[in-house]
Amino acid sequence: MPKRSSNFKKQRYVKDSQVEMTQLVLPNDTNQLGNLLGGRLMEWMDIAAAVSAQRHSNRICVTASVDHLVFHQPIRLGEVVTLRASVNRAFRSSMEVGVQVVAENQLTGNRKTANTAYFTFVAVDENNNPVNVAPLVPKTSEEKRRHREALQRRLMRLRRRKTS
Numbered sequence: 001m002p003k004r005s006s007n008f009k010k011q012r013y014v015k016d017s018q019v020e021m022t023q024l025v026l027p028n029d030t031n032q033l034g035n036l037l038g039g040r041l042m043e044w045m046d047i048a049a050a051v052s053a054q055r056h057s058n059r060i061c062v063t064a065s066v067d068h069l070v071f072h073q074p075i076r077l078g079e080v081v082t083l084r085a086s087v088n089r090a091f092r093s094s095m096e097v098g099v100q101v102v103a104e105n106q107l108t109g110n111r112k113t114a115n116t117a118y119f120t121f122v123a124v125d126e127n128n129n130p131v132n133v134a135p136l137v138p139k140t141s142e143e144k145r146r147h148r149e150a151l152q153r154r155l156m157r158l159r160r161r162k163t164s
């Protein structure tokens, strides 16, 4: 059972954990076809999600799992990638962070949702032991929907963890 964090706050809101990160896709980020490498995008998503979890918890957070990682469309060399991350729900020491990736072609102004995923981060102390985090209070109807659905996904993850 994770211990209570000394940084424990009574409650936090979604806006406290919101992160927006922008990257320009350069040649070193792409494959031979000029498409953004999946691994590079996952790295950026992991960083945006980690910063979000750490904003919520004021703790070092480690990636425990990633699910529903879907590459909807390729992202091209020269496009601008905007990653938005925020905590959907906090449990005890773990948090589900939703990440959405939008790619923008600055020559045409076209934007497309290229990628989405749910990351689970765990807040840890200096010895890597899990510590409890503040609960998240959803306010808007969208936040409440994500909060509700995050619980269903957690139950699925816990079931998967038990059988793996």
Ligand SMILES: CC(C)(COP(=O)(O)OP(=O)(O)OC[C@H]1O[C@@H](n2cnc3c(N)ncnc32)[C@H](O)[C@@H]1OP(=O)(O)O)[C@@H](O)C(=O)NCCC(=O)NCCS
Binding pocket: 001, 002, 061, 062, 063, 064, 065, 091, 092, 093, 094, 095, 120, 122, 124, 128, 129, 130, 157, 161
């Ligand atoms: C994440 C980690 C700290 C969890 O430690 P643990 O000893 O398994 O701790 P517990 O069993 O007490 O679980 C702690 C929390 O993690 C969650 N968790 C653990 N493994 C999980 C998984 N695979 N998916 C989702 N949540 C997971 C548990 O549900 C629990 O959540 P809760 O406190 O909100 O109920 C540990 O597994 C770890 O250090 N993993 C490596 C992390 C890492 O190196 N990431 C990449 C670099 S950041």
